[in-house]
Amino acid sequence: MLARATSEQGLGRFLELRNIQKWFGGVHALRGIDLTLQLGEAYHLLGENGCGKSTVIKIMSGALEPSAGEIVLDGQAFAALTPIQSLAAGIETVYQDLSLLPNLTVAENVALNEQLVGANGRLARLFDRSRLRQTAEKALATVGLPTDRTFLNTTVADLPLAARQLVAIARAIATRAKLVIMDEPTTSLTRREVDNLIRVVERLRSENVAVLFVTHKLDECYRIGGHAIVFRDGQCVAQGPIKDYSKRQLAELMTGRVIDSERYRTGKPKATELLKVSRLTAPGVQEVSFDVRHGEILGITGLADSGRNELAMAIAGVEPADSGTITLDGRAVSIRRPADAIQHGIGYVPEDRLAEGLFLDKSIFENEIALIITRLSNALGIVDKDEGRAIAARLSEEMRLNTKNLDLPVGALSGGNQQRVLIGRWLSIAPKLLVLHGPTVGVDVGSKDTIYRAIQSLAEAGMGLIIVSDDLPELIQNADRILVMNSGRVVAEFDAEQGSEDQLYRAMLTSKMETVQ
Amino acid sequence: MSASRIEELQESASETRSFSLRDLIRRRPESITFALLVAICVIVAVINPAFLQPSTLIDIGRASVVMGLFALGVFIILAAGGIDVSFTAIAAFTMYSLTVLVLNYFPAMPIVLILLVAILGGMLLGIVNGLLVHHLKVPSLIVTIGTQYLFRGFLLSFIGTVWIMSLPPQMGAFGRMPLFQFESANGAVVTLPFYFLVLPLAALVTWWILNRTLMGRAIFAVGGNANVASRLGYNLRTVQIFLFGYAGALAGLAGIIHVCANRQANPFDLVGTEINVIAAVVLGGARITGGTGTVLGTLLGVLLIVVINSVLVMVGIPSTWQRLVVGIFILLAAAFFVTRQRKK
Numbered sequence: 001m002l003a004r005a006t007s008e009q010g011l012g013r014f015l016e017l018r019n020i021q022k023w024f025g026g027v028h029a030l031r032g033i034d035l036t037l038q039l040g041e042a043y044h045l046l047g048e049n050g051c052g053k054s055t056v057i058k059i060m061s062g063a064l065e066p067s068a069g070e071i072v073l074d075g076q077a078f079a080a081l082t083p084i085q086s087l088a089a090g091i092e093t094v095y096q097d098l099s100l101l102p103n104l105t106v107a108e109n110v111a112l113n114e115q116l117v118g119a120n121g122r123l124a125r126l127f128d129r130s131r132l133r134q135t136a137e138k139a140l141a142t143v144g145l146p147t148d149r150t151f152l153n154t155t156v157a158d159l160p161l162a163a164r165q166l167v168a169i170a171r172a173i174a175t176r177a178k179l180v181i182m183d184e185p186t187t188s189l190t191r192r193e194v195d196n197l198i199r200v201v202e203r204l205r206s207e208n209v210a211v212l213f214v215t216h217k218l219d220e221c222y223r224i225g226g227h228a229i230v231f232r233d234g235q236c237v238a239q240g241p242i243k244d245y246s247k248r249q250l251a252e253l254m255t256g257r258v259i260d261s262e263r264y265r266t267g268k269p270k271a272t273e274l275l276k277v278s279r280l281t282a283p284g285v286q287e288v289s290f291d292v293r294h295g296e297i298l299g300i301t302g303l304a305d306s307g308r309n310e311l312a313m314a315i316a317g318v319e320p321a322d323s324g325t326i327t328l329d330g331r332a333v334s335i336r337r338p339a340d341a342i343q344h345g346i347g348y349v350p351e352d353r354l355a356e357g358l359f360l361d362k363s364i365f366e367n368e369i370a371l372i373i374t375r376l377s378n379a380l381g382i383v384d385k386d387e388g389r390a391i392a393a394r395l396s397e398e399m400r401l402n403t404k405n406l407d408l409p410v411g412a413l414s415g416g417n418q419q420r421v422l423i424g425r426w427l428s429i430a431p432k433l434l435v436l437h438g439p440t441v442g443v444d445v446g447s448k449d450t451i452y453r454a455i456q457s458l459a460e461a462g463m464g465l466i467i468v469s470d471d472l473p474e475l476i477q478n479a480d481r482i483l484v485m486n487s488g489r490v491v492a493e494f495d496a497e498q499g500s501e502d503q504l505y506r507a508m509l510t511s512k513m514e515t516v517q
Numbered sequence: 518m519s520a521s522r523i524e525e526l527q528e529s530a531s532e533t534r535s536f537s538l539r540d541l542i543r544r545r546p547e548s549i550t551f552a553l554l555v556a557i558c559v560i561v562a563v564i565n566p567a568f569l570q571p572s573t574l575i576d577i578g579r580a581s582v583v584m585g586l587f588a589l590g591v592f593i594i595l596a597a598g599g600i601d602v603s604f605t606a607i608a609a610f611t612m613y614s615l616t617v618l619v620l621n622y623f624p625a626m627p628i629v630l631i632l633l634v635a636i637l638g639g640m641l642l643g644i645v646n647g648l649l650v651h652h653l654k655v656p657s658l659i660v661t662i663g664t665q666y667l668f669r670g671f672l673l674s675f676i677g678t679v680w681i682m683s684l685p686p687q688m689g690a691f692g693r694m695p696l697f698q699f700e701s702a703n704g705a706v707v708t709l710p711f712y713f714l715v716l717p718l719a720a721l722v723t724w725w726i727l728n729r730t731l732m733g734r735a736i737f738a739v740g741g742n743a744n745v746a747s748r749l750g751y752n753l754r755t756v757q758i759f760l761f762g763y764a765g766a767l768a769g770l771a772g773i774i775h776v777c778a779n780r781q782a783n784p785f786d787l788v789g790t791e792i793n794v795i796a797a798v799v800l801g802g803a804r805i806t807g808g809t810g811t812v813l814g815t816l817l818g819v820l821l822i823v824v825i826n827s828v829l830v831m832v833g834i835p836s837t838w839q840r841l842v843v844g845i846f847i848l849l850a851a852a853f854f855v856t857r858q859r860k861k
Contacts, residue, residue, distance in 0.1 A: 061748070063748050082750075083747070083748055083749065083750040084750040087750050095748070097745075099745045099749065100745070101737075101741035101742055101745060101808075102741055102742065103737060103740065103808035103809055104734075104737060104738060108734065112734055112738075113749055113750065115731060116731060116735075116749070116750055116751065117750060119731060121750055121751075121752055122731075123730070123732040123735050123751075123752070123755055123756070123759070124730070124731075124732060125730065125732075126729060126730055126731070127728075127729055127731050127733065127734055
């Protein structure tokens with residue numbers, strides 16, 4: 001209510017981009033962007049990875065200079081902004097990489113910038129500890145984090161990822177911002193934390209703050225409302241109230257092609273059993289039993305603390321189980337280390353592909369053959385590059401990588417292509433079972449489509465797949481069955497064809513209903 | 518409000534409380550340095566009670582001044598994620614040139630002014646480092662290896678290679694000036710020199726800058742992640758120039774104190790002790806990759822190295838073993854610090 005009332009008064013243009021161009025070497029990343037952001041409004045910047053979204057954000061926050069064009073901020077024209085100018089004008093950014101300083105405390109990460117900007121970037125100033133604490137306490141309380149001394153003095157490197165994301169958001173709202181930019185702010189948040197974030201956004205809008213989201217989660221965009229801005233290949237291809245566009249239309253605008261968002265599941269599981277897990281107990285997992293047939297896709301979901309992540313890691317040997325048995329193709333196997341799992345033919349694609357999976361500065365080729373390097377090398381330890389290249393080329397083909405150049409460093413690829421490289425690497429050992437942990441986190445619509453199709457063709461070839469994810473539409477579209485975990489146990493099982501998002505979500509919360517309030 | 522998240526965080530907080538010793542080591546790695554220091558002192562004192570004589574302790578104090586000043590400079594650069602190996606060359610350059618200058622041109626220059634010129638000279642050379650590191654965008658290790666050779670080569674080629682045995686009188690007097698003096702049991706006069714005060718003073722100033730000013734926070738921010746820091750509005754150029762300027766000033770001061778204390782100026786002195794100083798800082802708990810460490814830890818690290826260097830002889834271990842012992846300690850400390858990082 002309040003949000004609507006003030007957003008109509010706040011018709012002031014806050015930030016305007018006029019014909020912004022950006023070249024990176026020979027690449028034309030932004031081809032003339034015109035945008036106007038008004039106070040008190042919510043905007044959703046949509047587009048595939050590599051379409052220029054991040055570049056435009058960096059230009060707004062002063063991290064990059066545009067090659068041409070004009071930025072009008074509060075009526076004043078600039079050719080480029082510096083970070084301090086942008087911050088002083090009230091533009092706060094929550095970057096995708098969070099941009100936290102890992103060695104500093106929570107309080108410093110949240111509230112130090114207030115003092116830096118207050119001093120206009122000059123460093124020969126005293127540092128006010130009590131103000132730091134007050135500002136940090138207020139901002140942390142807003143995003144729902146603890147405000148006790150221990151937490152304020154915890155170094156950020158010691159926090160779990162979701163808490164770091166909230167700390168980054170707390171920093172953005174710690175000062176009187178006029179525009180808060182959030183680059184994929186909800187990737188590692190649970191549903192409850194997302195609800196809380198949406199409340200924070202509503203509050204910001206009611207205080208006449210503009211909010212710009214960059215996200216792949218269209219459902220959240222519809223919940224928040226506001227304007228959609230769609231980018232494709234460095235150009236703005238559509239702008240307007242988000243409710244005027246359907247999901248399908250947005251996906252088409254982003255990719256420039258028709259995306260079928262219906263069910264992907266094509267094949268049927270075979271009758272023979274591949275994996276049998278019984279009474280598996282691990283840290284955070286209690287006596288979980290289930291089975292997977294050849295060619296079956298099993299979805300596992302639950303809240304972040306439900307034990308779903310720990311279950312996946314126990315099967316992959318990352319965090320081995322304490323008790324229980326795992327039977328693969330009728331044989332009991334003992335998995336104490338990831339190497340055991342690999343040897344038995346169990347592949348694991350971790351959730352955080354950057355930290356746990358890929359060598360970003362190495363080439364696609366080197367990443368693809370990382371698991372079979374011993375097999376490719378002869379007695380002297382010399383790697384057969386030709387065979388390796390042939391294998392890497394085949395894997396890239398199978399995963400429909402959008403480049404043929406295998407010498408490209410993986411860091412230069414978009415998120416979707418990186419994920420395909422990682423899945424491709426596991427295919428090199430021809431696993432019987434592939435555990436995919438959040439396979440499309442931070443991946444755009446077009447890449448999701450390709451990854452889903454690849455998953456389906458793997459299942460058709462007889463591989464068993466387990467997808468651990470909190471993206472419920474993803475599970476419904478791809479899996480045969482979905483297990484819901486809660487407090488370390490499997491609390492429900494759905495047939496994916498019959499399950500609805502609502503049912504699944506309710507099952508995720510069953511024993512925790514009282515804390516949802 | 519996300520209740521479970523808060524519970525989770527509070528749970529993990531209580532968990533760490535129950536492993537308080539491990540937590541202490543993780544949060545304050547210099548506690549290991551302190552424990553090592555105490556252990557060595559106890560062992561040496563048991564084997565040879567002469568260690569506890571005031572004269573030995575005062576020797577240790579006197580010996581730690583120059584290394585301590587160097588270490589504070591290295592620490593502040595390490596905290597920002599850089600490294601400096603040119604500080605000994607800066608010290609040698611400043612102390613020798615200044616001694617020559619005073620001897621030949623300004624014999625009446627008061628000692629306070631001499632100290633100030635040394636600080637200023639060191640700072641200017643340090644700023645050269647800072648500008649090069651920032652504008653060449655080359656790792657500071659490479660830049661300072663280059664400037665170490667440059668400063669030292671310039672000193673030996675153009676200023677002189679002669680060993681100056683008779684200092685200007687005011688400098689010699691400063692080196693002898695006592696803070697306090699007393700007669701020990703065997704009748705010898707034991708002196709704690711006045712210049713000893715410079716170390717605690719410099720430590721205090723460094724601590725104040727690091728913990729009470731925005732510059733101090735900026736230094737740690739840059740040490741945490743320079744790209745992120747610049748995105749958040751920290752001016753990397755200012756930080757680099759300040760860092761290297763400050764470390765240079767400390768080196769200049771250390772150089773002139775070294776001359777006054779030894780009552781001679783040898784242009785070949787000091788260079789070659791860099792690794793010893795960096796070892797002291799790392800033993801004090803600062804991570805070589807930057808962003809961590811404390812002034813107290815740095816001082817403890819310096820004391821540890823000085824104690825090892827000066828007391829092994831007292832328990833009958835040949836001085837050639839000093840390096841062996843220091844090496845073992847560095848590896849032990851590194852092993853400790855690495856396990857503390859893996860714990861999370």
